[in-house]
Amino acid sequence: MCVGLSAKVVSVEDGTALIDANGATREVSAGVLDDLEPGDFVMVHAGVAIAKITEDDEAETAGLLEGLL
Amino acid sequence: MSETTVTLAHGAGGRQTSELIARVFQAHFSNPEFTADDAAVLPQPGGRLAMSTDGFIVSPWKFNGGNIGKLSICGTVNDLSCMGAKPLYMTCGFVIEEGFPLDDLEEIAAAMEKTAAEVGVKIVAGDTKVAGKGQCDGVFITTTGIGQIMEHAHTSGAYAKPGDAVIVSGDVGRHGCTILIARDDFGIGSDVDSDCAPLWGTVERMFEATDQIHVIRDATRGGVGTVLYEIAEQSNVGITLDAPSIPVDPRVKGVCGMLGLEPLYLACEGRLVIFAPQEEAQKLVDALHECPYSRNAAVIGHVTAEHAGRVVMETEIGTQTMLPQPKGELLPRIC
Amino acid sequence: MNETIRAAREIITGYSGRPLRIMEVCGTHTHEIFRLGIRGLLPESIDLISGPGCPVCVTAVGFIDEACWLALEQGCIVCTFGDLIRVPGTEMSLAGARAKGADVRPVYSPLDAVEIAKENPDRQVAFLAVGFETTTPSACLAAKQAKAAGLKNFSLLTANKTMPNAYQALVGSADAFLYPGHVNAITGNAVCQRLCEEQGVSGVVAGFTAAELLTAMAVTVKLLGEGKPFFRNCYPRVVRDEGNPAAIRLMEEVMEPCDSEWRGLGMIPGSGMKLREAYADYDARIKYHMPVITGRPNPACRCGDVLQGKCRPSDCKVFGKGCTPLHPVGACMVSDEGACAAYYQYATN
Numbered sequence: 001m002c003v004g005l006s007a008k009v010v011s012v013e014d015g016t017a018l019i020d021a022n023g024a025t026r027e028v029s030a031g032v033l034d035d036l037e038p039g040d041f042v043m044v045h046a047g048v049a050i051a052k053i054t055e056d057d058e059a060e061t062a063g064l065l066e067g068l069l
Numbered sequence: 070m071s072e073t074t075v076t077l078a079h080g081a082g083g084r085q086t087s088e089l090i091a092r093v094f095q096a097h098f099s100n101p102e103f104t105a106d107d108a109a110v111l112p113q114p115g116g117r118l119a120m121s122t123d124g125f126i127v128s129p130w131k132f133n134g135g136n137i138g139k140l141s142i143c144g145t146v147n148d149l150s151c152m153g154a155k156p157l158y159m160t161c162g163f164v165i166e167e168g169f170p171l172d173d174l175e176e177i178a179a180a181m182e183k184t185a186a187e188v189g190v191k192i193v194a195g196d197t198k199v200a201g202k203g204q205c206d207g208v209f210i211t212t213t214g215i216g217q218i219m220e221h222a223h224t225s226g227a228y229a230k231p232g233d234a235v236i237v238s239g240d241v242g243r244h245g246c247t248i249l250i251a252r253d254d255f256g257i258g259s260d261v262d263s264d265c266a267p268l269w270g271t272v273e274r275m276f277e278a279t280d281q282i283h284v285i286r287d288a289t290r291g292g293v294g295t296v297l298y299e300i301a302e303q304s305n306v307g308i309t310l311d312a313p314s315i316p317v318d319p320r321v322k323g324v325c326g327m328l329g330l331e332p333l334y335l336a337c338e339g340r341l342v343i344f345a346p347q348e349e350a351q352k353l354v355d356a357l358h359e360c361p362y363s364r365n366a367a368v369i370g371h372v373t374a375e376h377a378g379r380v381v382m383e384t385e386i387g388t389q390t391m392l393p394q395p396k397g398e399l400l401p402r403i404c
Numbered sequence: 405m406n407e408t409i410r411a412a413r414e415i416i417t418g419y420s421g422r423p424l425r426i427m428e429v430c431g432t433h434t435h436e437i438f439r440l441g442i443r444g445l446l447p448e449s450i451d452l453i454s455g456p457g458c459p460v461c462v463t464a465v466g467f468i469d470e471a472c473w474l475a476l477e478q479g480c481i482v483c484t485f486g487d488l489i490r491v492p493g494t495e496m497s498l499a500g501a502r503a504k505g506a507d508v509r510p511v512y513s514p515l516d517a518v519e520i521a522k523e524n525p526d527r528q529v530a531f532l533a534v535g536f537e538t539t540t541p542s543a544c545l546a547a548k549q550a551k552a553a554g555l556k557n558f559s560l561l562t563a564n565k566t567m568p569n570a571y572q573a574l575v576g577s578a579d580a581f582l583y584p585g586h587v588n589a590i591t592g593n594a595v596c597q598r599l600c601e602e603q604g605v606s607g608v609v610a611g612f613t614a615a616e617l618l619t620a621m622a623v624t625v626k627l628l629g630e631g632k633p634f635f636r637n638c639y640p641r642v643v644r645d646e647g648n649p650a651a652i653r654l655m656e657e658v659m660e661p662c663d664s665e666w667r668g669l670g671m672i673p674g675s676g677m678k679l680r681e682a683y684a685d686y687d688a689r690i691k692y693h694m695p696v697i698t699g700r701p702n703p704a705c706r707c708g709d710v711l712q713g714k715c716r717p718s719d720c721k722v723f724g725k726g727c728t729p730l731h732p733v734g735a736c737m738v739s740d741e742g743a744c745a746a747y748y749q750y751a752t753n
Contacts, residue, residue: 002430002432002535002536002538002584002586002587003432004432004538004585004612004642026512028513029513029545031541031650031654032541032545032648032650032651033650034650043586045538045539045542045586046485046512046514046535046538046539047512047513047515047516047542048515048541048542048545050538050541050586050589050648050651051644053641053642054641056641057611057613057616057641058408058615060616060641061408061412061615061616061619062407062408064619064623064638065408065411065412065619065622065623068415068626
């Protein structure tokens, strides 16, 4: 139900964050994330940064599977 | 001529029309064949001829990597080139909106001149009409071209055969992505630039490498995906793509990721889709890599007898899925 | 292919136990499963069911009619997510309204619609607020920004939906849910945990990359084999147990629950969100004294039955005839991963 885009925060000002995804940039709302800083990675949906995230899915999924096998 | 913009009087056929033609078009398109008469008179070329026409509407008229003038030459040059035809002569028709700046018109004509010179095609006749404010958007251009088909060239969308390799001459979707950014409807910034380029030199080089080329088609509106479905249908074959080998510029990936778009369906203006026997593929790719507009050409798939009319993708995880069929308007999605 | 994907693949393809039904709730999961060809990996004993988590597919016909009314009768600039433009209403889609002269604009964010209102002070602007908990905060921010700026020419036509009551309606339709990662990023995991503890409903929160989706499915298959109800968060790089508290507060401040109609599932009490009274000036239905508009779906269209798995797309009379991806009659034919569109791609051609 929700296309998310993981992106890097370039700058933050007045509740608005400039984000960068592979060189595509856009201003998005930082209105529901308080303590964003340049260099953070965020998940963006419909022009709003909805979660702070870690960048890499590989290490995480590897860890999840290891616990099973 | 002291005005700075195009007026309705420029289109009325009188002295001002002549002045406009002299300042903008004759200045840039001058060659011995450029006519002041009602029609250009040309020497008779031998052999088979190819002829094509195309209209150009693009908003904004100028974008990163080109403008509508360059586009209007590339479009027709590339259509002729796909038939293995060396572009010889072109005509161009302008519909210009009242109030369009003359300097901008000159910039467009200069781009046309430069692109035509690169290819060696001559602009031999033109037409100018001025439309009232709001009746067209800036400037519309229609170009028509004639080319001479090389003796050993026999290409058609109906000639793809099972076993053929599918080659794309460069990364996909850049023009469409560039226009999307230039329109600024979605507030996205990117320095992505259009792939707009004249490809006659590229095609000439390909035929030096081999004349075993079944299909050449330039991917414009609708992108490479639309071309693949057209060829699959015209040749009544299936096409299997190797998804990870399709070249996509990271900047295009970024924009597409944001808007949920498929790069295969974004327009190109300087990309050829080529079908040739598997054993010729490497020769062609090597030749393409030597040409300035196809440095990242790649084999992206092959033709099959099965699933005729369909385009199947082999995915990054080793599964098969169908490339969705083209649907016209590209819409960003959140879902 | 990396090691994780290979390992997850092996778990899934090697499964040979009792038949399993796994429901991916989220439309973007459906899309990625389609794009990645994951169905082709599944052994016969695993059935993957597409749930109701695509705002396009569950949007009621009447909502499109309301939007067309705003665009054509009230002359509003109607801003919308691109997904909705081709969805059929009773008489026409928004694309059809646009062809009749309506000003319909696809936007990336509701906040962009607020900007359009600021740039067009002489025009009325309405945003079509659809979507689940992931998307609703953006609509709430738009309402708040419009109010703070004192805009008199901006409103929302709301059809926002929430998942908890929908899960209740879906209990029993699958052995496990793949929970929508980006909804849980907002709501947190409490609802899913409770479903597990109190009702024995199993599920995992799944991400969206190939590695994330396959890992979540492998974990599901493995744990279902063990027989005990389970809940796992397989998307911890994005989803925290508590979700996003600021987003939850924002939604509570601006909106309140209401009953909502889901195409295919009917009216689900308390499964929708509408603007609170403090934001009544920004509620398009109130602002324009909108009459009650009840959509009349094409009677031959069986999208509702398809969505509930009661019939196959090919059982529908209009499938492939009046209803094709280029000319969809029902919502399931609109997006590539919609059940009917996907079926059409494979079955015909």
